[in-house]
Amino acid sequence: MFTLIAIVFLGILLIELFRPLYRKVEKLSHKIKSSIPRRAIMLELACKEAVFHFNKKHLEDPTIPMWVVKAKGKTYYVDHVRSIVPFSTKETPDNSHTKGAIKFKDVLVEIDDSNVALFKPLTSQDLSRIRAKENGYVRILISYKKKVMDFLQEHDIKFTPFKTIHGSCGTSYYICDIMNKNDIVMMQLGLGNSAFRVLQENETYYKAYDDPSLLATLDADDIDYDLDDEDDEDEDDYESVYEN
Numbered sequence: 325m326f327t328l329i330a331i332v333f334l335g336i337l338l339i340e341l342f343r344p345l346y347r348k349v350e351k352l353s354h355k356i357k358s359s360i361p362r363r364a365i366m367l368e369l370a371c372k373e374a375v376f377h378f379n380k381k382h383l384e385d386p387t388i389p390m391w392v393v394k395a396k397g398k399t400y401y402v403d404h405v406r407s408i409v410p411f412s413t414k415e416t417p418d419n420s421h422t423k424g425a426i427k428f429k430d431v432l433v434e435i436d437d438s439n440v441a442l443f444k445p446l447t448s449q450d451l452s453r454i455r456a457k458e459n460g461y462v463r464i465l466i467s468y469k470k471k472v473m474d475f476l477q478e479h480d481i482k483f484t485p486f487k488t489i490h491g492s493c494g495t496s497y498y499i500c501d502i503m504n505k506n507d508i509v510m511m512q513l514g515l516g517n518s519a520f521r522v523l524q525e526n527e528t529y530y531k532a533y534d535d536p537s538l539l540a541t542l543d544a545d546d547i548d549y550d551l552d553d554e555d556d557e558d559e560d561d562y563e564s565v566y567e568n
Contacts, residue, residue: 364437369395370454377425393441395433407443449534461501462508463523463530481507487533491544499533
C-alpha cells in the first residue's frame with residue numbers, strides 16, 4: 325500500500341515538474357509554425373456545400389482560369405484546386421454547361437493570392453471567426469481592462485466574451501470582439517491608442533480567440549506592445565453584451 329502511494333505521489337511530482345517544460349515546448353512549436361511562410365488568403369468561405377468543375381471557357385481562351393468553384397451562391401474562377409477533405413461526384417446530365425462536378429459537404433474554402441482554391445474541414449473555430457468577420461466585428465487586444473470596460477459600458481458598446489492571456493508574472497491581456505466596427509473610432513478618440521489595439525486576422529492573438537488550445541500556449545509576458553500597465557481589477561467584474 326505504501327509503495328502504491330509513493331508511486332502516485334512521484335507521478336504527480338513529475339507531472340508538476342515537467343508542466344512548465346511542456347508549455348515551453350508547445351509555445352516553441354507554435355512559434356516555429358508561425359515563422360513558416362504562409363499563403364496569403366484572399367477569400368474564406370464557410371460552406372454547407374461547395375463544388376468545382378472544369379471551366380469550358382478555358383478551351384476557348386487559355387488566359388481564363390481552368391477551374392470553376394461554386395460556393396455560397398457565387399462562382400469563382402481559379403487556376404488550381406487542392407483538397408484535404410473527402411468528396412463525392414455530382415452528376416448533372418441535363419445541365420448544358422457541365423455534366424458533372426466534384427462536391428464537398430461542410431467545408432472551408434480558401435482562395436489565396438496565387439488563385440489556388442483549398443478545400444479544408446470546416447471547424448467550429450473557423451465558423452465563429454468567419455461569422456464574426458461577416459458581421460463586421462473588430463477583434464482587439466486589451467491590457468488595462470477596467471479602463472476599457474468602463475468606456476464600453478458608459479457608451480453602450482456591445483462586445484463578445486473576453487478571453488484571457490495569462491502571464492507567469494501576474495500580467496494579463498484580454499481579447500474580445502467589438503460588435504460594431506464604427507465604435508472603434510469612438511474608442512480610439514476616447515481611450516487613445518495605448519489602451520487597446522486592433523488585431524489583424526494573420527496574428528496569433530487573433531486566431532487564439534477561437535482556438536482554446538492555442539490560447540493556452542500564449543504567455544502575456546511575451547507580448548511586446550505599449551499598452552497601459554496599470555493594475556487591473558477582477559477579470560470577471562463585467563459580462564459581455566450580445567445582440568439578440
